[in-house]
Amino acid sequence: MSKILAVLYPDPVDGYPPAYARDSIPAVTDYPDGQTLPSPTAVDFTPGELLGSVSGELGLRKFLDAGGHELVVTSDKDGPDSVFERELPSADVVISQPFWPGYLDAARIEKAQNLKLVITAGIGSDHVDLDAAMRRGITVAEVTYSNSISVAEHAIMLILDLVRNFVPSHEWVTAERGWNIADSVSRSYDLEGMDVGVLAAGRIGVALMKRLAPFGVHLHYHDRRRLPADVERELGLVFHESVESMAKNIDVLSIHAPLTNETHHLFDDELLGKMRRGSYIVNTARAEIMDRDAVVRALHTGQLAGYAGDVWYPQPPEADHPWRTMPHNAMTPHISGTSLSAQARYAAGTREILESFLDNAPIRDEYLIVEGGALAGTGAKSYSTDGSASPGSSGHSANAVTADRKCLSPAFD
Template sequence: MTKIICVLYDDPIDGYPKSYARDAIPEIKVYPDGQSAPTPKSIDFIPGQMLGSVSGELGLRRYLESLGHTLVVTSDKDGENSRLDQELHDAEIVISQPFWPAYLTAERIAKAPKLKLALTAGIGSDHVDLQAAMANNITVAEITYCNSISVAEHVVMMILSLVRNYIPSYQWVVKGGWNIADCVARSYDLEGMEVGTVAAGRIGLAVLRRLKPFDVKLHYTDRHRQPSDVEQELNLIWHPDVESMVRVCDVVTINCPLHPETEHMFDDALLAKMKRGAYIINTARGKICDRDAIARALESGQLSGYAGDVWFPQPAPKDHPWRSMPHHGMTPHIAGTSLSAQARYAAGVREVLECWFEGRPIRNEYLVVNAGKLAGVGAHSYSEGNATGGSEEAAKFKP
């Protein structure tokens, strides 16, 4: 039978939830582009419950053990003596999340001769060395679109939080103050600003649609240009490259995949070409930005603010400069793992596993690597190569 390792983040510090703030969540059956939400034959969880932490187990244990498979669930993923490394030698499937990634480097893949499937519970599989996966005929899949709208909502929240200076204003209230001048000294209206997205795929386009009612001027750059009717509907201005777009934007939101072509795209040189006082929102991948260049730009005033939900590596070391740099709005990669999103990506993982064990094809839109080549969403979004280098730094972080 098959051994499956599932790497999930730790339970809440006060214990796995015994009750929840809401009794139910809306059921999403079809995504905006017409793709159907995950359709497993059945699920063993209640949507709206915590599924992404170790005790939630993505709702998989009953199903997998009923088939005679072995499920190992752990949050211990970094360093040579981690539980993940101890279990890899005979694992056939590794399930991980972008929020708490099990970095499947070439070295780890070499230690896992039986590994056949690397499955991302969410979207974004850059924590897998895709080149090594292709060379070793490992299928890589993710649950496309399961949390795209979740992330788009988070982007809009972060834009408003930065531009309106919400976080410092909230902190004055917590401190017992009423410091109006301090709050508004860095507060502006979003209305009329030039806002651009790096990539206008599922997340980027959803962000643009949500921003249109704010009466902003919308820009985008993407290697796949939007149809003319979409450009007309949203009054979009297309740019052939990132540099030409960021020169004119007050707010830039990053929504592209991480691969060798986008790694460290936002470096000192590109940041210097942006408008002084611009804002960057990054819910894509931390490594798309040069870590130290972002901190320098905030300290010099070249950037007015940076809000990100993604770091490199993850979890971030305690001395990561993005924890302490000025005018930031960082969150610990939570945008795509709301309880609503968890229900969809857990159902998607169940759907993929049902297909895998029953010998049925996995949905093409879920595939990243198949039969030694980029496939499905992977062929559309990624390029060959490896972006896992440096991930060993995560071992410095001790929760």
């Protein structure tokens, strides 16, 4: 018998299950690059249900109970007296979501003497100290591609929100009960013709650029691995060898890089100051890629015209986090990759990984981040092996690199 400890976000405030807006979700049969969708032996949920909250249990309860395994599900994840902290020492498997991460730093991993497998239900395992996991021989896996398109769609929405000044305009007819067109449009522009940059051209970044191309924008990107020439021609892409080069030549930036020692606090006062005055930034990657207070300063001075995203540090953020109240923001909770459609895929992928683990069968290579004491699968493409595999679950590292901005990982998706 194995003990599986799942950290999921709280249920809706009005109770579970919610009243669903639709009766079904479209069936997606394949991913654009040919990777097959998750393929567990079965699922015990209806696609379109809320699976990512505590009562949803990722649809795993029936499956694990039938196998005689113990499933503990909690949203109480922070602090020494949390349920997560108390249950962790005896857990064989920990499941967490990027949207409500169960932070696994080196100290927690040391306490978890039974821990053999960490699963990210979704994409992005930087809440786990990967170096510590490698030292302990713990396998880390995530459900690659399950919510990449979901995040790309969310990024497009936020870009348009900022450029068209949607949030303040909406507030004129709701909070203000008014109809002041001049105030609404005084910061509203067309996206057409703008220079739009994408940081990290992995699955999410490429999906975003494909969806932006019809808007008539000029697309730029930076990645440590250049895309094939035919893709650049198809989308009319301008490749930049460095982040600085791209930052100086764009009006809108969408960030899709992973959080590593190289990207930690990458966008500080200096780099933000090199962007065009009145630029916009959308960040659906990780909050700690930004210097938190530098973003606030840039919005107050007008160096940035707007900042939007759904990633924060920590998650959830404190009530007085300055991004809640800074001007010209379009922030949301971390929801870009946990739409009901995405949940159906990553819940199925989580079960697929568990089935492999419990049957002592190989876990699908594209799901692997760490295995056998080393980076593996997608992890080998996403992280370096120079002792900076991840900055640790806190998002901070004494060895964080902000000067060398040329070596970025492309596979945060």
